[in-house]
Amino acid sequence: MAVFTTNHVRISGISAAVPSRTESNLDYDYISEAERKLLVKTTGILNRHIAAEGQTVTDLGEIAGNKLIDHLGWNRNEVDLLVLVTQSRDYFLPSSAVLLQERLKLSHNCAAFDIGLGCSGYVYAMSTAMAMMQNGGLRKAIVIAGDISSYGTSRTDKSTYPLFGDAVTATALEYDTAALPVHFNLQSDGSGAEAIIIHDGSLRHPPTPESYILHEHEPGIVRARRHLWLNGLDVFSFSVREAPANIMQLCAQSSVPLEKHDWLVMHQANMLMNETIRKKLKFLPEKTPYSLNDFGNTSSASIPLTIVTKCSEAATAPQRWMLAGFGVGLSWGSMSISTHGFVCMPVIEV
16 A cells, blocks of 8 residues: 655745647637537636647746746755656657756756656655655755646547646755655556557557558547547546545545645546545535636646646645645545645746
8 A cells, every 4th residue: 555654845835837828728619619618617628828849848847947946046056856757758768857957957966857647647756756855865856747748639639639738847845854744645557548548659559650640539539549548438437436535545544634634636637527526525615726727637737737826825824735636547646745835936938
């Protein structure tokens, strides 16, 4: 059972960068006007930020990371760890985290590595960084999280294209013996991999000319094997079954009831799914923020992006947060963290 606790690490700040280009789902002319309105109503997604051609995770991560480091007044030579969680690396190799180490002008003594997760990735990356830091050998760390999800979707696939936006966030962590314990519950189920998958483009199925041929799978869903495939019903069933159970198990193991949390910040999948989870947990709607309307599903960036856009004022005071991610993998996890004030920077458009 991957339920565990880390100690002596606090969040110092969060920043986010998004592409300046936006698209509205009300302008998504591949479906009818009535379908567009229903799409916005059920998913909660009106606008999304879409990367320009050639704009990458490291481009946005560099901007988010630099702004946060400069605002905090950190000495870049004192950053000991850089963790990047993304599914859209700049290159097949080298690691994008190592590229960011150089672009952020961090020391050669800074450890840097990628984590290849999506929807659950922020929780996993935070657990990894905090576990490495808790003994005090590493004093400062940056967790970069995000994806250029639009690159992998087909515009003629109404089941994926209107859902995903692009964003990258940076979270600053510091060793602090006064920081309260942080509790985690991490889970996975690879038998559900086909629920969210891009079939072609890597070693199992290297890209071929056929990888880019569009096929109509059902009305309104036209995509190639190089595009994201999403089985919405399977993902919905998995998420509403496993996410609440995971959160309640964490609450039981940590002896911190869910009602003692000030905020429940979930991965921003879609409004119908997230609201079903919230209602199963019987958590207050006013304490469950959403950034879906303005950004859509932004993969591993969605939890910190929601915090900086919807909870920035609350973040300045002592708070207890339940953070939960669930999706591609299948992979899911939650973390319960108490904070005593941290910086939330305004979103940067690039």
